[in-house]
Amino acid sequence: xxxxxxxxxxxxxxxxxxxxxxxxxxxxxxxxxxxxxxxxxxxxxxxxxxxxxxxxxxxxxxxxxxxxxxxxxxxxxxxxxxxxxxxxxxxxxxxxxxxxxxxxxxxxxxxxxxxxxxxxxxxxxxxxxxxxxxxxxxxxxxxxxxxxxxxxxxxxxxxxxxxxxxxxxxxxxxxxxxxxxxxxxxxxxxxxxxxxxxxxxxxxxxxx
Amino acid sequence: xxxxxxxxxxxxxxxxxxxxxxxxxxxxxxxxxxxxxxxxxxxxxxxxxxxxxxxxxxxxxxxxxxxxxxxxxxxxxxxxxxxxxxxxxxxxxxxxxxxxxxxxxxxxxxxxxxxxxxxxxxxxxxxxxxxxxxxxxxxxxxxxxxxxxxxxxxxxxxxxxxxxxxxxxxxxxxxxxxxxxxxxxxxxxxxxxxxxxxxxxxxxxxxxxxxxxxxxxxxxxxxxxxxxxxxxxxxxxxxxxxxxxxxxxxxxxxxxxxxxxxxxxxxxxxxxxxxxxxxxxxxxxxxxxxxxxxxxxxxxxxxxxxxxxxxxxxxxxxxxxxxxxxxxxxxxxxxxxxxxxxxxxxxxxxxxxxxxxxxxxxxxxxxxxxxxxxxxxxxxxxxxxxxxxxxxxxxxxxxxxxxxxxxxxxxxxxxxxxxxxxxxxxxxxxxxxxxxxxxxxxxxxxxxxxxxxxxxxxxxxxxxxxxxxxxxxxxxxxxxxxxxxxxxxxxxxxxxxxxxxxxxxxxxxxxxxxxxxxxxxxxxxxxxxxxxxxxxx
Ligand SMILES: Cc1cc2nc3c(=O)[nH]c(=O)nc-3n(C[C@H](O)[C@H](O)[C@H](O)COP(=O)(O)OP(=O)(O)OC[C@H]3O[C@@H](n4cnc5c(N)ncnc54)[C@H](O)[C@@H]3O)c2cc1C
Ligand code: SF4
Ligand code: SF4
Ligand code: FES
Numbered sequence: 001x002x003x004x005x006x007x008x009x010x011x012x013x014x015x016x017x018x019x020x021x022x023x024x025x026x027x028x029x030x031x032x033x034x035x036x037x038x039x040x041x042x043x044x045x046x047x048x049x050x051x052x053x054x055x056x057x058x059x060x061x062x063x064x065x066x067x068x069x070x071x072x073x074x075x076x077x078x079x080x081x082x083x084x085x086x087x088x089x090x091x092x093x094x095x096x097x098x099x100x101x102x103x104x105x106x107x108x109x110x111x112x113x114x115x116x117x118x119x120x121x122x123x124x125x126x127x128x129x130x131x132x133x134x135x136x137x138x139x140x141x142x143x144x145x146x147x148x149x150x151x152x153x154x155x156x157x158x159x160x161x162x163x164x165x166x167x168x169x170x171x172x173x174x175x176x177x178x179x180x181x182x183x184x185x186x187x188x189x190x191x192x193x194x195x196x197x198x199x200x201x202x203x204x205x206x207x208x
Numbered sequence: 209x210x211x212x213x214x215x216x217x218x219x220x221x222x223x224x225x226x227x228x229x230x231x232x233x234x235x236x237x238x239x240x241x242x243x244x245x246x247x248x249x250x251x252x253x254x255x256x257x258x259x260x261x262x263x264x265x266x267x268x269x270x271x272x273x274x275x276x277x278x279x280x281x282x283x284x285x286x287x288x289x290x291x292x293x294x295x296x297x298x299x300x301x302x303x304x305x306x307x308x309x310x311x312x313x314x315x316x317x318x319x320x321x322x323x324x325x326x327x328x329x330x331x332x333x334x335x336x337x338x339x340x341x342x343x344x345x346x347x348x349x350x351x352x353x354x355x356x357x358x359x360x361x362x363x364x365x366x367x368x369x370x371x372x373x374x375x376x377x378x379x380x381x382x383x384x385x386x387x388x389x390x391x392x393x394x395x396x397x398x399x400x401x402x403x404x405x406x407x408x409x410x411x412x413x414x415x416x417x418x419x420x421x422x423x424x425x426x427x428x429x430x431x432x433x434x435x436x437x438x439x440x441x442x443x444x445x446x447x448x449x450x451x452x453x454x455x456x457x458x459x460x461x462x463x464x465x466x467x468x469x470x471x472x473x474x475x476x477x478x479x480x481x482x483x484x485x486x487x488x489x490x491x492x493x494x495x496x497x498x499x500x501x502x503x504x505x506x507x508x509x510x511x512x513x514x515x516x517x518x519x520x521x522x523x524x525x526x527x528x529x530x531x532x533x534x535x536x537x538x539x540x541x542x543x544x545x546x547x548x549x550x551x552x553x554x555x556x557x558x559x560x561x562x563x564x565x566x567x568x569x570x571x572x573x574x575x576x577x578x579x580x581x582x583x584x585x586x587x588x589x590x591x592x593x594x595x596x597x598x599x600x601x602x603x604x605x606x607x608x609x610x611x612x613x614x615x616x617x618x619x620x621x622x623x624x625x626x627x628x629x630x631x632x633x634x635x636x637x638x639x640x641x642x643x644x645x646x647x648x649x650x651x652x653x654x655x656x657x658x659x660x661x662x663x664x665x666x667x668x669x670x671x672x673x674x675x676x677x678x679x680x681x682x683x684x685x686x687x688x689x690x691x692x693x694x695x696x697x698x699x700x701x702x703x704x705x706x707x708x709x710x711x712x713x714x715x716x717x718x719x720x721x722x723x724x725x726x727x728x729x730x731x732x733x734x735x736x737x738x739x740x741x742x743x744x745x
Pocket of ligand 1: 298299300301302303304321322323324327328329330331332333334335336337338339418440441442443477478479480492493494496497498500501535633634655656657658669670671672673674676723725
């Protein structure tokens, strides 16, 4: 059977003392204890990146960044909900990149800070999805966008890595840029294109 | 309640097997639904007494909010700021973002206001994939026929026809926004089957289709000069002298105040109703799915349809309790996973239409062949170890999210089956629209899950992600053209006076106020952080 526990645990959330079964997530524990919680709640499934929390566990001084809908409560935990940070200052439109030969050049114009990575590992440490963020930035910097993007498959754009980065690189947006240019320039499925051609020529109709 | 087979006994009896005899159950869908589907539960339906659908059958819990009083009084708006825009988009899921992007690219000034974080939505959770006919043996006609059949012939046919014809262009558009899809070694789109489809037709990105779609759309949107108001739920629409929609009342969770947005067109894209927990069911939906758009549109006079039809997805996680309702993508059954009752027998064609399969699961449980965990928790097995035996490595390569869910349950899906039970998943009905997303009220567009007609009384997997992009683009373009050069009109809440008059005439209780905005357990209405935004009474 499941190893998750129904045993009650004691912890603090936003400095409120709470007792809740150990099988609940941080958000569920707050609700369980009768406290309201609206902001920072979202998909409740670990994919929308809304429920940003900072956690200190009983046996450690270290602060960890986590998602409040995913993390199960533990004895002695201290949890603080974080608000959503400001959006990044980087802007770009894919249409501005004329062709795939220019991507690397454009990338460095859009994300000039990416070359200044200090390899401090702050981004990796803060990522609740365990993504190799720093390596992603390095790969993108070298123009290896396909590989870089592949590292960010599970990124939920919680922006923790962005907040952690002393060079204001916005590593998650670097990752998403890498993914987007890969699709924009390199995904050309012949089965789709063939179907579009047939539709264009009017070969496919629907009888209702 | 009939007791099923105790969890530990059932698990003890279970051994992974490569193949199991298919079920020879021949029960007709209609009979099965009438006996076991929640839509047919006695006493769950009522007849609407006021509004454009007066006399129509509607789920009781939904009827309560459709016929509720407004949350706001005239006095709440007295000091409110007024802002003008060409187009106001309400809701930042896939449909809303697509419409906003398209409208802005067609020259309109757009504000997008959404309840919580931009992209917190059902869309971001829709990991299964999106339907479009691209395979050699497939055609738009087959896609259309499946959609009609799946919807039990209650489908608005021209809408469905338009949507399936849009399919390939929708995928092309998504790729142009920078969305990735899984392709084979020649670069062709990979497809998989979905329940109720006659050909493999679902294209996808791993088991993260919705996440990939949503982060790409959000990135495209925030780079397009559209004003985004996050943490800004809309609580009411505004009308002009002719009764057309001319804007909305938006409430800010950031500074607890209301803003009047004057708009030449409003595009409602507020999504579904899962968090209303109809009939007490758990749900797969995100936190903000509380049916707000239906309530606001209905008060403006927009016609709705199929308000008695909801989709209960067959494979919601039943156990452990804290994850109850979490969706396990249909992709797992498409990949060949069997459904087994407590005796280890298959009892239904696993890839039949969702309502049929969900009803069959409820039947097994009702008739004592389910697996019983405790008083309230029961279900049937999703035989994931069987799929893994037949295709070693498939769970890891194609369903990483399922394995992650398993870790949270303390169950390894490659070794042990997961216990599942139907979960409230999708609102089949909704606002009546035309091919451009126009509702029956001028100036009011509705797109995405808030609409009805496209999927009849039962939606096929993958058709919703298609619908939101197809209609999102059309509505965005149409609205941008419509509003061009048109002046703003005077706005008022006159339609609310009319609502109150009708409720009084029909002798309806006025205590209940809507829209809901958040489920009760979040305690929004008593949270002192939001003083000033609570219900008027
Ligand atoms: C777990 C899950 C898996 C799914 N899998 C698939 C799949 O594989 N394939 C498929 O085709 N479909 C799938 N679906 C269905 C599909 O995801 C949805 O039907 C579709 O994404 C709806 O899109 P939408 O833009 O209409 O609504 P949503 O994406 O839900 O967006 C609605 C937005 O409106 C906001 N909102 C709500 N009320 C207000 C208000 N009062 N004011 C302001 N904003 C408001 C919400 O917060 C949200 O941001 C799935 C659904 C779920 C829940
Ligand atoms: S890469 Fe950054 S934004 Fe993405 S999940 Fe990790 S910390 Fe969050
Ligand atoms: S936090 Fe910034 S500077 Fe540090 S390793 Fe990551 S990307 Fe480089
Ligand atoms: S609520 Fe969406 S990630 Fe936690």
